[in-house]
Amino acid sequence: MRTLHAIGACGAVAALSLTSGAFAQADSIDHAKADAEFAKFRAEMEASNPAELNEMKGEGLWNAKRGPKNASLAETCDLGLGIGKVEGAYVASPRYYPDADKVMDMERRIVWCMVEKQGFKFEDIARKPFQGPNDANAPEITDLVTFVAGQSRNMKFAVPMKEPKVKEAWAIGKEIASFRAGPFDFSCNTCHGTDGKRIRMQNLPNLARPEGAIRGVLGWPGYRMTGGVMLTSQWRMNDCFRQQRFPEPKYVSDTITYLLTYMTGTANGQLYKGPGIKR
Amino acid sequence: MPKNLVVVSAAIVSLFATPFALADTAAARAKALEAVKRDFNPRGQASLDRLAEDMVQLICNRTANNPSPENTKRLEAKQLALVKYPADGKLMGDWKKGETLAQSGRGFTWTDGAGGAVGGSCYNCHQIGPNEQAFGTVGPSLLGYGKLRGNSPEIQRYTYAKIYNAKAFSACSDMPRFGHVGALKPEQIVDLVALLLDPASPVNK
Amino acid sequence: MADPMKIRAQIKGDVCDIRVLMSHPMETGQRKDADGKTIPAHFIQTLTVALNGKTVVSGQTAAAVSRNPVFGFKVRGAKPGDKVTVSWTDNRGAKRSDETTVA
Numbered sequence: 001m002r003t004l005h006a007i008g009a010c011g012a013v014a015a016l017s018l019t020s021g022a023f024a025q026a027d028s029i030d031h032a033k034a035d036a037e038f039a040k041f042r043a044e045m046e047a048s049n050p051a052e053l054n055e056m057k058g059e060g061l062w063n064a065k066r067g068p069k070n071a072s073l074a075e076t077c078d079l080g081l082g083i084g085k086v087e088g089a090y091v092a093s094p095r096y097y098p099d100a101d102k103v104m105d106m107e108r109r110i111v112w113c114m115v116e117k118q119g120f121k122f123e124d125i126a127r128k129p130f131q132g133p134n135d136a137n138a139p140e141i142t143d144l145v146t147f148v149a150g151q152s153r154n155m156k157f158a159v160p161m162k163e164p165k166v167k168e169a170w171a172i173g174k175e176i177a178s179f180r181a182g183p184f185d186f187s188c189n190t191c192h193g194t195d196g197k198r199i200r201m202q203n204l205p206n207l208a209r210p211e212g213a214i215r216g217v218l219g220w221p222g223y224r225m226t227g228g229v230m231l232t233s234q235w236r237m238n239d240c241f242r243q244q245r246f247p248e249p250k251y252v253s254d255t256i257t258y259l260l261t262y263m264t265g266t267a268n269g270q271l272y273k274g275p276g277i278k279r
Numbered sequence: 280m281p282k283n284l285v286v287v288s289a290a291i292v293s294l295f296a297t298p299f300a301l302a303d304t305a306a307a308r309a310k311a312l313e314a315v316k317r318d319f320n321p322r323g324q325a326s327l328d329r330l331a332e333d334m335v336q337l338i339c340n341r342t343a344n345n346p347s348p349e350n351t352k353r354l355e356a357k358q359l360a361l362v363k364y365p366a367d368g369k370l371m372g373d374w375k376k377g378e379t380l381a382q383s384g385r386g387f388t389w390t391d392g393a394g395g396a397v398g399g400s401c402y403n404c405h406q407i408g409p410n411e412q413a414f415g416t417v418g419p420s421l422l423g424y425g426k427l428r429g430n431s432p433e434i435q436r437y438t439y440a441k442i443y444n445a446k447a448f449s450a451c452s453d454m455p456r457f458g459h460v461g462a463l464k465p466e467q468i469v470d471l472v473a474l475l476l477d478p479a480s481p482v483n484k
Numbered sequence: 485m486a487d488p489m490k491i492r493a494q495i496k497g498d499v500c501d502i503r504v505l506m507s508h509p510m511e512t513g514q515r516k517d518a519d520g521k522t523i524p525a526h527f528i529q530t531l532t533v534a535l536n537g538k539t540v541v542s543g544q545t546a547a548a549v550s551r552n553p554v555f556g557f558k559v560r561g562a563k564p565g566d567k568v569t570v571s572w573t574d575n576r577g578a579k580r581s582d583e584t585t586v587a
Contacts (some may be wrong), residue, residue, distance in 0.1 A: 047503065048492075048503045048505055048554040049505075050551075050552035051504055052490050053505055053506075054489060057487065057507075068364050088378055092572055112307045134515070134517050134523065136509035136551075161400065168307070168310075169325070171304070171307035172307045172311045172314060173311075174307065175307045175311035176314065176315060180311070180329070180332075180339055180340055181315075181329060181336055182329045183329065183387050183455070183460040183461075183462065184455035184460070185339075185453075187306055191417065196416070197417045198414075198417070199415040199417065200402065200414065200415050223552075227551075228551030228552050241319075243326075243388060245325065245328070245329065245387045245388055246319065246325060247320060247329055247330065248319060248320050248321075248325065249316050249320075249324040249328060250319065250320055254314045255314045255317075256318075258314060263561060276294075
């Protein structure tokens with residue numbers, strides 16, 4: 001970050017600060033200090049997270065009449081709290097949707113609405129569901145998820161764990177987290193099943209505990225400064241499996257919903273701060 | 280025959296004695312396996328056969344990584360028997376090459392080219408050389424590994440086999456079986472052995 | 485057309501804190517796409533901030549600024565209700581101007 005001072009007209013003094021996505025990798029050996037430095041930077045950036053641009057676009061998409069059925073999501077889509085109601089919906093998902101007879105995480109539910117209510121083709125959405133490093137814009141679904149997530153800012157996670165199907169999804173997710181396969185015998189829990197471990201410099205949350213699970217779901221969807229891309233928890237799960245050396249999980253599949261139910265359900269009761277910002 | 284009967288009745292008793300939570304876990308596990316079989320696509324080199332559990336994975340998955348002592352012994356012996364040693368019998372290679380290999384965490388993902396180099400990924404989980412501070416802590420520190428153990432032929436053989444197939448010594452170890460799955464060739468593993476055991480290696484300074 | 489900016493202007497003590505989020509790819513012209521072709525440069529070149537129509541900041545930016553850049557300014561002499569207008573132009577001639585009122 002650099003600051004340049006400029007004297008404006010009418011005697012006003014203006015200080016201009018530019019934030020660049022490219023910043024030097026910490027070469028310090030003091031992990032705690034490096035973390036503290038980044039926490040400071042993050043606090044500064046949270047006040048002006050570029051994710052807000054995706055929220056704005058998502059809000060426009062939510063309200064617009066679109067798709068072959070020329071319907072708006074605001075008028076047709078029930079995220080679980082009633083048609084068109086977005087406030088608090090993100091922190092109350094994943095949840096069971098009787099109309100689809102499925103437990104769904106938020107991204108999956110919005111995709112479901114786009115297909116069922118607006119008439120979009122699932123294959124068109126699923127073809128490229130994540131923003132790539134060379135893509136100037138995030139996919140529409142990412143903007144929509146970011147908008148909906150922003151409408152749960154500073155609310156507590158409240159996944160309806162008493163609902164039997166949600167409870168079952170949580171239990172299945174817990175089992176998937178411990179499933180070892182692939183050439184390296186990795187499961188989610190190989191890295192995320194014990195306390196206080198690190199891969200290289202990266203601290204690993206233990207997803208089995210509320211304080212670890214919250215670190216797995218907090219900050220998603222998140223704006224990644226490296227490359228300037230907006231990514232959702234669907235992407236995060238996808239990339240975990242990549243690093244696990246697994247094949248690629250299908251977009252908005254049960255497996256991902258189960259894992260997100262396991263993590264979010266375990267994080268229940270803790271504060272969600274809204275779309276996040278990442279390195 | 281009476282002996283078998285006893286076994287069967289014991290099994291029935293344990294079935295009824297199973298708390299509901301455990302039965303739920305078994306049902307959830309079955310559904311988890313079904314979901315995993317259904318929900319993946321092959322991509323790049325990451326084909327669907329990667330989801331098929333081999334014997335080690337199967338037993339570790341079904342026992343929460345804690346098989347019976349008997350099964351543990353059996354598994355470890357089988358894995359140890361599969362270790363292939365270098366043709367020339369030399370187990371200590373070049374520690375400098377080993378360090379480079381230990382640094383690399385590449386390979387085997389769907390974004391890595393098929394047949395491309397696979398790293399040892401050692402620093403991801405272990406402290407090793409004193410000059411690399413960005414080390415993981417999933418595995419134990421290996422700093423001073425050779426200083427502590429010496430480099431007798433037995434230690435060399437054990438260290439080689441441990442890297443080749445960690446499950447030969449700890450049936451459900453978190454550590455990959457680098458040689459067994461073809462991630463690392465024997466001539467690469469000997470370089471890692473040297474990194475850990477060579478008195479000239481910074482690990483032992 | 486370029487996407488809207490998000491502008492926030494708040495009085496904090498005796499200065500007005502203006503924060504601007506811009507939606508822009510900010511391509512340096514030095515990156516290559518998946519096929520190895522160079523991605524052409526595309527970045528914001530000029531930037532102005534006006535308070536009630538009077539320019540208080542006028543600056544030039546270059547390709548070294550990140551995608552979706554964030555700018556922060558501190559302006560003295562602004563009052564609640566004042567109009568803040570932020571404008572930019574990029575190297576391809578695209579323009580965007582958005583405004584907000586000081587809170």
